[in-house]
Amino acid sequence: LEWAGDEFPWVLEHHSNLEPETQTWHSKLVTENWDSPIIFTSMVQFLEVLFGGGSRGARRMHNIANSVLIFDEIQSLPVNCVHLFCNAIQFFVDHARSTTLLCTATQPLLDNLKFPDKGQLTLPDDRELVGNMTEVFEQFKRVEIKNLVRPKGWSEQKLIELMITQLKEKGNCLVIVNTKKWAKKLYDRCINSVDADSLFHLSTSLCPVHRKEVFNTVRQRLDDELPVLCISTQLIEAGVDVDFNSVIRFLAGLDSIAQAAGRCNRNGNLDMAQVYVVNPQDEAIDMLPDIKEGREKALRIFSEKDETELLDPEVMSLYFSYYFYERANLMSYPLTEKQAGRKDSLLSLLSDNHLNIGIEKNAIKLQQSFKTAGKAFKAIDSPTQAVIVPYGDKGKEIIAGLCADFEPAKAFKLLKEAQKYSVNVFPNVWRKLIDAEAVKPVQKGEGIYFLEERFYSENFGLSTEVVSKMDTKIS
Known part of the structure; x- marks a missing residue:
């Protein structure tokens, strides 16, 4: 899809968030805004753009309008984000001229939820790209x-x-x-x-x-x-x-x-x-x-x-009815008192916000608690930290380039390439890496880190312990 040397790339691969939570002027210069015609990203990144706090998502969100949105393995959608996701997708389809394709061999019941008034998808009668699903499954059994x-x-x-x-x-x-x-x-x-x-x-x-x-x-x-x-x-x-x-x-x-x-x-x-x-x-x-x-x-x-x-489609639908219906109360992204000051849900904070505590109802039409919702939302329970790893000559070259004197155009290009050389780690692993002095910042105060070479195994990848260089198998 791209020609070598294109000044403006057609395709962006964005699955690791290498931008720090607190942005510096350096990171603002090289931030990725989803301006390319074709974007490959993850469900986590997509949900963070829609519901996460800060300005990063807002700079990307407008590019979702007038687009074709293809979701692979849609059954992996986090349960607590079901109503949020359905409302967002329905908005983009109904009001932002977008088209959505949900791909999976095991289609969840996003159009038949227990509480449809909280948000579910409206799918056309001819929703399936492949007709006679039961017959097709039988032929491919x-x-x-x-x-x-x-x-x-x-x-x-x-x-x-x-x-x-x-x-x-x-x-x-x-x-x-x-x-x-x-x-x-x-x-x-x-x-x-x-x-x-x-x-x-x-x-x-x-x-x-x-x-x-x-x-x-x-x-x-x-x-x-x-x-x-x-x-x-x-x-x-x-x-x-x-x-x-x-x-x-x-x-x-x-x-x-x-x-x-x-x-x-x-x-x-x-x-x-x-x-x-x-x-x-x-x-x-x-x-x-x-x-x-x-x-x-x-x-x-x-x-x-x-x-x-x-493996029959009818049995899979029965499974999802058990799985979804008994977890229906989780689908609005429930919040604790610590997160919202009261027991509430993210869906409520971003809609009628009827539990909003105040002396008088706001005179303005916007009743939502956007800041509280953005701060509370996490696409996964434990947000991950991206770490650039020194895999192969290219990985080491990217790290060396990012550690050199800062040049905006060069840093933007290297961070794009670093997506393929990054590993996302959970907080417990991050703490172990810090304690082992296994990670270092590419630039002081920038919040972007790389992994010391001795903590990356050719067989297991990122490790919290020093690994032997003698375990190399794949050339």
Whole structure:
């Protein structure tokens, strides 16, 4: 889409927020305003633009009007943002001449919510791009779900044995877990049992360029019919075009299980392939309410439906009715007294704001508490900090350039390139990196940081501990 040397780029890739919360005059000069004709971004960034505080989002929001908005994997929309998202999208469609396309194999019920008056989508009768969905699903049925959930869960050793067995019997196997901790744990356990060239780890601890290289290596080995055991977090479920003969999926929501099934027998090389659903012992997901709730509703579906029906569109709609309807009170983004001075919701603060405490009702028409809402809103519960990592020669070159004397045009270009060499970390990981002196600012006081080289592994990506340089596998 772009020609080399174009002065004004056509495509902007914006998924890591490398801008500091408190802007300096340097950061204002190089800030990204979504002025390019084509924008690739994440749901987190999109929601922050619409509902986050500060002026960064406001500078980008107007470019959403008169646009085509394509949302991939829409089922990953945070539950507490459902009504906010639906109201915003309906506004852009009805009043800002935008068109929206919601893409997923597991469509959530955003047009049939429990409290429609709080905001839901109005979809046309001919909403589906593909007609006769039930018939189409039947024609493409190449995978069956095997429920291997155990009352006491799977031990780590039994999981390893299942993985190795599938690798030997099927030639390749994809294991999808719910947390980075489990991905690294299983990888470590397999190092002495699987040939190093066959073993791969994927998580968001790897920067995008690093992940792309791993994907390419995995695809090539699969095409060459070489052994592959890939242990990944849910990131591989987001529209990644890979085809494994066998998939093992940690128990999660039925939509996630269906997405995992999309990486199995994708090209139809087998008459039928299996996705094995397992529940590990001691899996800490209390801090992951969406996964925890999804697991409970998936188990309910397992108890009510036959294994052969689990991927049917009607069953998926039933799953979402369980998942959404019982969480309807969360969809307005509830706020605590600490966040809003009273128990309220972000939807209320940005609409009628009927709980607004004041001696008299405001005479002006705007009743909303924009500042309070912007301060309280977070697209994810724990906001992340982007860190530029020294992956490959290009990553090191970007860091060196940003650490040099400040030049606005050069810094703007480097920050755009740095999107592909950045890793977003949660507050607990950020604190560990600070304590280990693993991160440093590119410029004093600018709020943009890079990672020391010794804290980035070729196999695991960003680490809170010093990693050996001898673990390099991918060239």
